[in-house]
Amino acid sequence: MIRVLIVEDDARIAQAHDSYVRRVPGFTPVGIAHTGRDAIRAATQAVAEGEPIELVLLDIGLPDIGGLEVSAALARLSPRPDIIAITSARDLAMVRAAVAHGVALYLLKPFPFAAFRDKLERYLEFRAALPAEESALTQHDIDRAFGALRTPDPKASVPKGISPPTLEEISRALRAAPQGLSATDAGRAVGVSRVTAWRYLEQLATAGAVERQTDYGRAGRPQVRYVWRR
Incomplete structure (x- = not known):
């Protein structure tokens, strides 16, 4: 089970994300943080306790510090968690900055459960495509892993009948x-x-x-x- 930390300042949306995570096999939510500082604190404590966070669902627009600053702080942890940005920020500069800060996937609000599930399943495929042990990767390993993150069918992100x-x-x-x-x-x-x-x-x-x-x-x-x- 992949341990997930939800970072979202809106309590109702955070609870919705928590329920969504529980519906996707292979993932378990282990905490909710409503501010960037709380997210960093929770992830750091999890590492210290020997049960590190593996995936962070990160809102970019947090009330105290920016989501990209949170991402940079989390990158200093060992092991570092992967990040899926869940945000309404859609300007090009923000998307580029998110990629530069190590965001693996980017999910725009609003979204249906099908889009959420698709992102988590692709992340699961990405992890499964990588060798379990530390070793030098082949080009095939890398191509297969990054290929798993791509969404080939744009219709998968919306329910039937929704354009x-x-x-x-x-x-x-x-x-x-x-x-x-x-x-x-x-x-x-x-x-x-x-x-x-x-x-x-x-x-x-x-x-x-x-x-x-x-x-x-x-x-x-x-x-x-x-x-x-x-």
């Missing part, structure tokens, strides 16, 4: 609306029906990216607004 471009458009509209959007508003914003928008909004809510809020202040039936988690 990644439409999901991105809905997400962008929500991020631009601080007070949130109803399914009707979201549908109008991206040019889809209310029912279609509702399906995508519910997918984002299931992934923990948005919060449902019920508006009782208008006449008629209460209306659900979906608010992007900041």
